[in-house]
Amino acid sequence: MxxxxxxxxxxxxxxxxxxxxxxxxxxxxxxxxxxxxxxxxxxxxxxxxxxxxxxxxxxxxxxxxxxxxxxxxxxxxxxxxxxxxxxxxxxxxxxxxxxxxxxxxxxxxxxxxxxxxxxxxxxxxxxxxxxxxxxxxxxxxxxxxxxxxxxxxxxxxxxxxxxxxxxxxxxxxxxxxxxIKTAMVKIPASKRKIITSHDAFGYFAKKYNLEFIAPQGISTDAEASAKDVAKIIRQIKAEKITAMFVENITDPRLLQRIASETGIKIGGTIFSDSLSSESGKAATYMDMMRHNSEQIVQALN
Ligand SMILES: [Zn+2]
Incomplete structure (x- = not known):
């Protein structure tokens, strides 16, 4: 030392x-x-x-x-x-x-x-x-x-x-x-809906005029109800939503179930409430924001 x-x-x-x-x-x-x-x-x-x-x-x-x-x-x-x-x-x-x-x-x-x-x-x-x-x-x-x-x-x-x-x-x-602003404006108006596990992206949605739909609320402390899951499944089908992301901090099984019932494809992982490990894709806040934005732009274009 x-x-x-x-x-x-x-x-x-x-x-x-x-x-x-x-x-x-x-x-x-x-x-x-x-x-x-x-x-x-x-x-x-x-x-x-x-x-x-x-x-x-x-x-x-x-x-x-x-x-x-x-x-x-x-x-x-x-x-x-x-x-x-x-x-x-x-x-x-x-x-x-x-x-x-x-x-x-x-x-x-x-x-x-x-x-x-x-x-x-x-x-x-x-x-x-x-x-x-x-x-x-x-x-x-x-x-x-x-x-x-x-x-x-x-x-x-x-x-x-x-x-x-x-x-x-x-x-x-x-x-x-x-x-990020430059990348986000290119998303077509008809494709601005995204499914995630819990409601973590309200500020991101407001800033870039997107809509995030999540079976769980703003906290992860309560399970999604069967009624909420059924409602999201109907919404995905009716509105032909095509983008869905799992989050780094939540169990992906619920979204996998929704995916298999609707045919929607899971676009990958975005980071909501935590960074990744040092060697991961979101080791810093700036990396996290860049990664999330790139994933979302890719899925919605
Ligand atoms: Zn959260």
């Missing part, structure tokens, strides 16, 4: 990086926790070398129905800042925070995002909102600004670094946003 650090230090001195990037040793980095992988990627981009990031819900896992471990409580105790999505995405977090006794700042990353109302017919609570705000890149920029501000507040010495990283990242998001 000491040896590796010396090598790194020599490398930094030799390349002159030290002057521009105030790098910190592992033990002096600010401990930060992210609730799930997509949020973790935003934080990684903005916190860079100054933070030591832990993500609770791993890539590929479902944050709606996560069961925290005693080890997670320990991570919260050690953290200086804890980032959550909010909009009731992490239903398990309040209890975990309370039981851990952590003194960390809890930051809601969707602060000042304009939330979409849930169209979930099962959700009878008034004013229920759709938590999947990250599927609109405009919101990803809001997440980035909230993260930047919270990191500066917790670690004022890193202000310049956080500001620079956030600006660079938002620049990249702007380019991606323009790229």
């Amino acid at each position: 000491q040896y590796r650090r010396t090598i790194l230090k020599n490398f930094i001195l030799a390349t002159g990086l030290l002057a521009t990037v105030p790098s910190l040793a592992q033990e002096t980095k600010m401990p930060v926790v992210a609730s799930f992988s997509i949020l973790g990627d935003f934080i990684k981009n903005i916190g860079g070398d100054r933070i030591n990031l832990t993500t609770l819900v791993a890539a590929g896992a479902d944050a709606h129905v996560y069961a925290p471990t005693p080890n997670d409580a320990q991570k919260l105790v050690q953290a200086k800042v804890i980032f959550i999505n909010g909009l009731k995405f992490e239903s398990w977090m309040d209890r975990l925070v309370a039981s851990s006794g952590t003194k960390a700042a809890i930051v809601t990353s969707t602060k000042s995002v304009n939330p979409l109302k849930s169209k979930d017919a099962h959700d009878h609570t008034h004013g229920a909102v759709d938590p999947h705000a990250w599927h609109d890149i405009a919101n990803a920029k809001t997440y980035s600004i909230n993260i930047r501000n919270a990191l500066i507040e917790a670690d004022p010495a890193g202000k310049v670094v956080y500001e620079k990283n956030a600006t660079l990242y938002i620049d990249k998001l702007n380019i991606l946003e323009a790229e």
Whole structure:
């Protein structure tokens, strides 16, 4: 460890990086926790070398129905800042925070995002909102600004670094946003309906004028009813819907059943509530948005 650090230090001195990037040793980095992988990627981009990031819900896992471990409580105790999505995405977090006794700042990353109302017919609570705000890149920029501000507040010495990283990242998001917009306008008006497992793409749908139809609601915590499945099967046949995608976090069997009953083909996998593993197609938020858009454009053209 000491040896590796010396090598790194020599490398930094030799390349002159030290002057521009105030790098910190592992033990002096600010401990930060992210609730799930997509949020973790935003934080990684903005916190860079100054933070030591832990993500609770791993890539590929479902944050709606996560069961925290005693080890997670320990991570919260050690953290200086804890980032959550909010909009009731992490239903398990309040209890975990309370039981851990952590003194960390809890930051809601969707602060000042304009939330979409849930169209979930099962959700009878008034004013229920759709938590999947990250599927609109405009919101990803809001997440980035909230993260930047919270990191500066917790670690004022890193202000310049956080500001620079956030600006660079938002620049990249702007380019991606323009790229996807250009690809999406080419989809014919008659082909803008897509079947997925759960209602995770409301923000994406609104932005690009698409319609996502899902047997499960905005959360994965309840099974789809037989009535809802039958309704979707009728709709696919009546409206000749041709695009259907399984999600990385949900069991594909229900959609496979719908596929076999309607003859609709499963277009592949899109990423809804979690990134892929490092070697997968959606290892970062930007890769995820690019992959999802490409898959959708391909299926609808
Ligand atoms: Zn979801």
